[in-house]
Amino acid sequence: METALTELGALSVSLLDAADAENERAILEPGVGETPLWNDIILLALFEHGTHEGLLLHALDAYDGGIDWSTASFRTVEDQDWERAWLDQFRPMRFGARTWIVPWHSEAPAEAEGGVIIRLDPGLAFGSGTHATTALCLDWLDGLDLRGKDVLDFGCGSGILALAALKLGAASAVGVDNDPQALTASHDNAERNGIGDRLQVYLPADEPVRRYPVVVANILATALVALVDTLAARTEAAGVIALSGILQSQADDVLAAYEPYFEGLTVTAREDWVRIDGRRRA
Numbered sequence: 001m002e003t004a005l006t007e008l009g010a011l012s013v014s015l016l017d018a019a020d021a022e023n024e025r026a027i028l029e030p031g032v033g034e035t036p037l038w039n040d041i042i043l044l045a046l047f048e049h050g051t052h053e054g055l056l057l058h059a060l061d062a063y064d065g066g067i068d069w070s071t072a073s074f075r076t077v078e079d080q081d082w083e084r085a086w087l088d089q090f091r092p093m094r095f096g097a098r099t100w101i102v103p104w105h106s107e108a109p110a111e112a113e114g115g116v117i118i119r120l121d122p123g124l125a126f127g128s129g130t131h132a133t134t135a136l137c138l139d140w141l142d143g144l145d146l147r148g149k150d151v152l153d154f155g156c157g158s159g160i161l162a163l164a165a166l167k168l169g170a171a172s173a174v175g176v177d178n179d180p181q182a183l184t185a186s187h188d189n190a191e192r193n194g195i196g197d198r199l200q201v202y203l204p205a206d207e208p209v210r211r212y213p214v215v216v217a218n219i220l221a222t223a224l225v226a227l228v229d230t231l232a233a234r235t236e237a238a239g240v241i242a243l244s245g246i247l248q249s250q251a252d253d254v255l256a257a258y259e260p261y262f263e264g265l266t267v268t269a270r271e272d273w274v275r276i277d278g279r280r281r282a
């Protein structure tokens, strides 16, 4: 559908989390690749002022008659930098006891003093902290003693989790993502935070074969189940893992896949999502 809108002249096309729109927060978290972690989406397209609404709907219906275009609505908006507009909604946020995600363009708030501050520009990659799955993983990292440890962030997106781990004391982090834009965003964010020398990023095919004491993977339940052998092989004996991107209704499938390799698996919920964390069996 994005292609149809673009071919019909849309200047930009965005996906909006319907839940956010209902809350009037209207935070646009860019979904990279094929992993928008939302139940209902709103498709938002920007056209030149004066575009004929009736003709546009007619053309869209011809392109895809399977969508009920009568639910489409139009409104006139002030001109602005649309690709970046959502960043105005992105504010400093605290996770756990001490971890602060602070947008690159804002000042750290006074309350963040003495905390662990990660300066972030997600760019077009997923991961600003506004999504429940990211928040669940940040809370988990915040509660660990990461000093001197090596961390694997599988599905790193903006790099937010790897960067948080590094700022919380990890010695090094490896970020893996199948979207090259995510690797660029992670690298750039590490440089911005002055920790570029401690983060390595890889596509899955190039990722080093080794074990880590700490592994975090915020992907999707189906991908986590498919990746169980890889993630189990990457976690050292007694090492810890956190998995997210899992809807509450999918938790049992992920638990069943990981139980043979991990013990003490615990499910923590936030909104419709859960994190599953546990320890690698010896």
Ligand SMILES: C[S@@+](CC[C@H](N)C(=O)[O-])C[C@H]1O[C@@H](n2cnc3c(N)ncnc32)[C@H](O)[C@@H]1O
Pocket: 032, 033, 034, 035, 037, 125, 126, 127, 128, 129, 133, 134, 137, 153, 154, 155, 156, 157, 158, 159, 160, 161, 176, 177, 178, 179, 182, 204, 218, 219, 223, 245
């Ligand atoms: C939900 S985002 C998480 C981003 C960030 N780690 C966070 O917690 O906000 C999932 C990321 O995993 C990547 N991804 C999805 N499937 C993958 C796979 N099979 N291998 C590697 N990366 C994958 C996506 O490109 C995306 O950047």
